[in-house]
Amino acid sequence: WENNGDGIALAADLDAACQDMEMFQFHPTGMLYPQEAEGILVTEAVRGEGGILLNTKGERFMKRYDPQRMELSARDIVARAIYHEVQAGRGTKHGGVWLDISHQPKEYLLKRLPKMIEQFKTYAHIDITTQKMEVGPTAHYSMGGLWVNHHTGKTSIPNLYAIGEVTAGLHGANRLGGNSLAEIIVFGKKIGQSITKEVKKQQWTPINKKMITHKMKAMMSLINQKGQNPLHIKKELQQMMWEYAGVIRSEEGLKKALEELKNYKSASLETGKSLRMNEKLIAALDIKNMLPTCEMILKSALARKESRGAHYRSDYPDTKKEGKKNIMCVPSKKGIKITTRSIKKIPTQIHSLMRSQKPTSHLLE
Secondary structure (H helix, E strand, C coil): CCCCCHHHHHHHCCCCCEECCCCEEEEEEEECCCHHHCCCECCCHHHHCCCEEECCCCCCCHHHHCCCCHHHCCHHHHHHHHHHHHHCCCCCCCCCEEEECCCCCHHHHHHHCHHHHHHHHHHCCCCCCCCCEEEEEEEEEECCEECCCCCCCECCCCCCECCHHHECCCCCCCCCCCHHHHHHHHHHHHHHHHHHHHHHHCCCCCCCHHHHHHHHHHHHCCCCCCCECHHHHHHHHHHHHHHHHCCCECHHHHHHHHHHHHHHHHCCECCCCCCCCCHHHHHHHHHHHHHHHHHHHHHHHHHCCCCECCECECCECCCCHHHCEEEEEEEECCEEEEEEEECCCCCHHHHHHHHHCCCCCHHHC
């Protein structure tokens, strides 16, 4: 619903470099049913307040994957555990597992989880104080994105700045819970100050009307086309990425996805004439931005022949010492070029501080 890769695609259209596009975090618990609620986040506070995960056999299956931390294990571990249970035939009707917190007192849940109670009541018409929730992994946060200088917010393109989830390099291979809000607050101020200084140095030039006209013509060319229904194509593209570049990946699946992506690139889309709440036109514009973003995710995931953080390869399940590097996507005349970049060493004082800190919650690991 929220992220079609718009920001990344806009910058990539200017040949901006991207980094670590394969690092996509999957939250373990999202709604699966009904369709209009599919993917909506089910906060990990449910597990933090004592919620337990069960398969259709009634087994508390996290015992198999992390017997110490159970449901409070790291996001990527819980997401893969649910995926494995479903693949093993122990999943629910809609391809997930059960999350149950009905053993807690109703008054306690009304106080601690009012939003979740309302969410399931509104969409699924169930009362989570007495009934189990059907949940499954959902795409959550992109650690990869545009390469930026985190001191200035500059991308590889002059005068183009970026901040937040559209950028890469801050969260590494797996974001900690709550850090995205801190990121915006800290770097919003830091980079805002940087831009203010840079703006004062600029020599302003008239707007290039030809470039604007060219961009408008490219967008208008999408209108009133004949072809396939973009609403269906968008859904197919999302499903294809989920199947081949989701929680668990493999070389075979990633290569198959790249081949299928060629068909989506060449597909003609039916958009209609209307410019007023035209869902088909909106979907066509979404697809235009999804295609380069998907390609970079697939090629980067194929290049990283190991498992690290949120990126898990079934054919390369181990983390390799030589894999400690950034995967770079650099646009070229021949398409997207994949290169690698050495990771800078963490300053000694920061490394010492990190080692001395004890996590306050397993959910933040």
